[in-house]
Amino acid sequence: MDVVKNATIEWLNQAERFYATVPQAMLLKYNVREEELNQASQMVQQVMELLALQASAKAKVQDLTQQRNQQLEVMKQWMQQFMQIAKVATKDSPQQMEALGIVVPS
Incomplete structure (x- = not known):
């Protein structure tokens, strides 16, 4: 994927250089209006932006995913502690565990 992205960026840089340096005579020879050239140059800029x-969004998503995974791990550890405490606290009354939504084998 990076090879394709790098090739795209290189092509866009090349297109940008072309639009910045194309001789006026060439435009006239091929009947290319200056406004068309400017539009194409703007499109290249937009794609680069x-x-x-x-x-930037990809980096942000990766950061958020890492934060989410860290928080899930914290929550998982908390739930494990909660379950241990709940088992001790309700050992004489399994129905209370079921009231917490935890199925207890009969």
């Missing part, structure tokens, strides 16, 4: 935004 969107790629940067995408990379």
Whole structure:
């Protein structure tokens, strides 16, 4: 995937250089209006900005996923402690465990 992304970025850089340096004579020779050239150049800029935004969003998602996983681990440990305490506290009355939503084998 990175190879494709790098190739895309290189192509966009090349297109940007082309639009910035294309000779006026070439535009006239091929009947390309300057406004078309400007529009194409703007589209290249927009794609480059969107790629940067995408990379930033991807990094943010990875960070949030790591935070979520850390919090899930904390919650898992807390629930394990809670279950141990609940088992001790309700050992004489299994129905109380079921009231907590924990199925107790008969």
